[in-house]
Amino acid sequence: MLGAIAGAALAAYVQKRRASERRDENEFRRTLAELEAEIEELEFNLRGRKGRLESAPASQRAKPSAWPRPFPEVRGEPPEQQYLVLTADRNFKLSRIDYVSNRGTTVVSEDVEKSGSRIEVPINEKKISCVWYLFQRVSAAPMQFQFRCHLSLDGVETEAVLPAVIQQRFMRIGLARTLFRQVTLTP
Numbered sequence: 001m002l003g004a005i006a007g008a009a010l011a012a013y014v015q016k017r018r019a020s021e022r023r024d025e026n027e028f029r030r031t032l033a034e035l036e037a038e039i040e041e042l043e044f045n046l047r048g049r050k051g052r053l054e055s056a057p058a059s060q061r062a063k064p065s066a067w068p069r070p071f072p073e074v075r076g077e078p079p080e081q082q083y084l085v086l087t088a089d090r091n092f093k094l095s096r097i098d099y100v101s102n103r104g105t106t107v108v109s110e111d112v113e114k115s116g117s118r119i120e121v122p123i124n125e126k127k128i129s130c131v132w133y134l135f136q137r138v139s140a141a142p143m144q145f146q147f148r149c150h151l152s153l154d155g156v157e158t159e160a161v162l163p164a165v166i167q168q169r170f171m172r173i174g175l176a177r178t179l180f181r182q183v184t185l186t187p
Contacts, residue, residue: 070151072162074123078169078180082123084147084162090154094119098148099127100161106148107131128181132166140168144186163187 070086086094093115098106108127112119131145147162163186171178 069153069160070119072147072149072160072185074164074183074185075120078182079171079173079178082183083120084123085118085120086149086151086160087118088153089117091115091117092119092151092153094121094149094151096150097121098150099124099131100146100148101131101134102144102146105134107134107145123183125181128166128183132168132181142167 070088070092073085073087074082075085076082084097086092094112096109096111098109100106108130110121110124110127112121114121132143137143143166145164145166147164149160149162151158151160165184165186167182167184169180169182171180
C-alpha cells in the first residue's frame with residue numbers, strides 16, 4: 001500500500017515536471033525565435049549602412065580611433081633633466097604638449113614642432129611647478145596630472161592623453177636640502 005502511494009506520488013510529480021518542462025521548452029523556443037528575428041533585422045540594417053559608408057567620400061568617413069599611437073616613457077631622474085619620449089614604428093609629428101590638471105584644465109602649453117619615429121622633449125620644471133601649485137596643497141602627496149600631446153600620424157591629427165604623477169622629492173646636495181619634482185607616467 002505504501003509503495004502504491006509512493007508510486008502514485010512519484011507519477012504525479014513526474015507528470016507535473018514534464019508539463020512544466022514542455023512549457024519552459026515552448027517559452028525557450030519562442031524567445032529563441034524572437035532573438036533570431038532581431039539578429040536578422042540588425043544584420044539587414046548593418047548591410048544597409050555598409051553600402052552607404054562605401055559610397056561616402058573618404059573625408060566624411062569616421063577616422064579609426066585605434067591607429068597605432070607612439071609608445072610613451074619618461075627618461076631621466078631628478079636632479080638630472082627628465083624627458084618625455086615618444087616612440088613609434090614610423091614617423092609622426094608632435095606639434096604641442098599641454099600640461100593638464102587632474103581636473104581636466106589645461107594649465108600651460110608648450111609648442112614643440114618635432115617629427116620623427118622617436119621624439120624626446122625636455123619636461124619643463126617651471127611648467128610642472130605651475131601644475132603643482134595650481135591647487136592649495138596640504139601635504140607633499142603625489143599629484144596626478146596629464147600630458148596632452150597633439151600628434152599627426154599619416155596625415156591624421158589626434159591627441160594622446162598620457163596620465164602622469166608628480167612626486168616631490170628632497171635631496172641633500174652638499175649641506176643644502178634641495179627640492180625636486182619627479183614625473184612618472186601611470187598606466
